[in-house]
Amino acid sequence: MNTTTSAAADARALRFVALLATYLQSANLPLPNAALRLIQGSLSMTDDQAGWIFTAYLAASAITTPVAQWLAGRFGLKLVYQTALAAFATGLWLVTLADTPLTFIAARILQGLAAGVLAPLSMAIAMETLPAARHQGFGPKWTALVLFGIVSGPSIGGVICEYFDWRPMFYLSLPLTAYIFMVVTLLLSEKKAAQRPAFDFFGFASFTLGMIGLQMLLDRGERLDWFDSPEIWIEALASALGLYLFVVHVLTRQVHFLSKGLFADRNFLCSTAIFFALGFVLLSTMALTSPMLDEILGYPPDTTGFLTIPRGIGLVGAFLLMGRAPTRIDPRLFVVLGIALVVYANWLMLGYSPLMDWTPVAVSGFVQGAGLGMLMPALSKVAFSTLEPQLRPEATGFFNLMRVYGSTLGVAVVQIYFFNNTQSMHSALASQLTPYRHSLPTSPPALEGLNHLITHQAAFIAVMGQFKILLVAMLVVSPLVLFLRKPVAAN
Structure with a gap:
């Protein structure tokens, strides 16, 4: 009876930290939203660079999300999850040390890469702790938690920034991330796929190339005067080539990601x-x-x-x-x-x-x-x-x-x-303001x-x-x- 009770308690603890990790990675996306003016002033960041605060995190997470399950099957769920938590914490720490727009965006990219792994693997861990009868209704609840993190993140960041500074709002997630890491280390057993899992790297790479090329084109176009810049041409061609290869790959291959x-x-x-x-x-x-x-x-x-x-x-x-x-x-x-x-x-x-x-x-x-x-x-x-x-x-x-x-x-x-x-x-x-019409x-x-x-x-x-x-x-x-x-x- 004690063994059963202990196993149930461990499952609840793992489910709680998995949901907490899901919330943290989604709340950290818009966390700087209410403090953009202070971040821009502190780092001498231009208005167009401010948009990268969000797109860098999102685009990076979009790269790692599709490959997260393959990484877990290949190297072990626990190891990959712990690595992602460590990378996420490192990104948080580097954001607080940033003194230029480039170092700030680089730290946000690291956060996003880790978040893209944490999100699907947190869901997988939570699902494993639930009875099979409750799996069907868990997906919408998990998505709602992600959205709640997105809509509540700015309020948390705004309050901390008003009474302290913009950097402490990133410190808040560090002890929570350490707590998640500790629980996972103590309670989660390592799991690998019995056979090396297959993954369509060509399809994944072509799709990612197309979408990231498009993202870079949109992010950099205004600053570089669009197609007057060789870089924008390169990004446009990379996006078109990647999406073309992906469509052809999907239509001509039986198995892809x-x-x-x-x-x-x-x-x-x-x-x-x-x-x-x-x-x-x-x-x-x-x-x-x-x-x-x-x-x-x-x-x-x-x-x-x-x-x-x-x-x-x-x-x-x-x-x-x-x-x-x-x-x-x-x-x-x-x-x-x-x-x-x-x-x-x-x-x-x-x-x-x-x-x-x-x-x-x-x-x-x-x-x-x-x-x-x-x-x-x-x-x-x-x-x-x-x-x-x-x-x-x-x-x-x-x-x-x-x-x-x-x-x-x-x-x-x-x-x-x-x-x-x-x-x-x-x-x-x-x-409309001329000396001839107005004083x-x-x-x-x-x-x-x-x-x-x-x-x-x-x-x-x-x-x-x-x-x-x-x-x-x-x-x-x-x-x-x-x-x-x-x-x-x-x-």
Whole structure:
């Protein structure tokens, strides 16, 4: 009896630290969001480099996520997991030591590489500690935890930054990571595959080359004046070549790291496309909202962080209610309602004004969170219910990978349009101020203040333009709901 009780306690402890690791790796992604102004000032970081704070982490995690299970099978789950935890902690420590934009981004890349391994292996460890009967409903809960980490990270970072500095907010994760490492070392038994696992490295490499080339093109294009730069041509050609080789590889080979059965399932394809758009909207909304509050409207970091809490409350509340929804209700109805709420939230954001208080931000964030909390479990149920059981583990990895790529590409796209629109709006506003139409100040301090005011107005108008892009992104994928088949009973 004592042995059984001890085994159950060990399983609960492992499940807890696996979920804690899942939360940490997702919360650290947007953790600097509320403190961007302080990080930029401390490191002399330009506005376009600030976007790399997020895209470096996301793109790096997208590289290692697909290969995590192979690494665990080849070298052992425990060893790979411990290595990823050590790398994650090292990345946290190096971020606090960074004194230039390059060293800061390099540390974020290391964090992202480790996070890409931690996320799927944490899920695998948690699944092993659960009875088989509870496996079916665990995927949506795990995804909800990831999203909760994303929406709650800025509030934690904002509070710490307001009362201390931006570096201590990264220290917070170090003792928690050490605790996870200790529990895993003591309780997790080593497991390797009986035979050396196979992995389609060519398919993985070509897909990664295509996506990372595209990411680098979007991140670096504005700084290098796009195709006037040889580097941008190289990145564009690398992206086109990688995606071309991947498509040919999928069409001509029977076995590759993405099974053809995934592409034959209409529900899974449509749901994945919607999930990609959801990732495009979620992190991009946060990447726009926090700088708008912090840099344009002048909110302190803790208030900026606190205004992400309503989004988290809406997400968790809607998710818990979805768990009590009657099974006889078609989940496609919840997919429609979830998309409608996300679209409505982005429409509310178009009504932001420089004269507003915090209420519109909190309301739109809550509505968006409620939409996400409703959409996530419903979309997961629709996506996986028609898949063959043997395809579901692979499908889960690809499904979440598309959210990551949606987020990283979304941040890059809104950054590009934000800077372009800010410059064009600044020119348009300034062109209306001439000595022949207005009584303008002539002293240098007054002119500097006027230019500062115009820049703020132009930046705010540009932010509104980016919210329109995010609204359109959700509207574009919303017709895919019409192609979803009614989910079948779980196998």
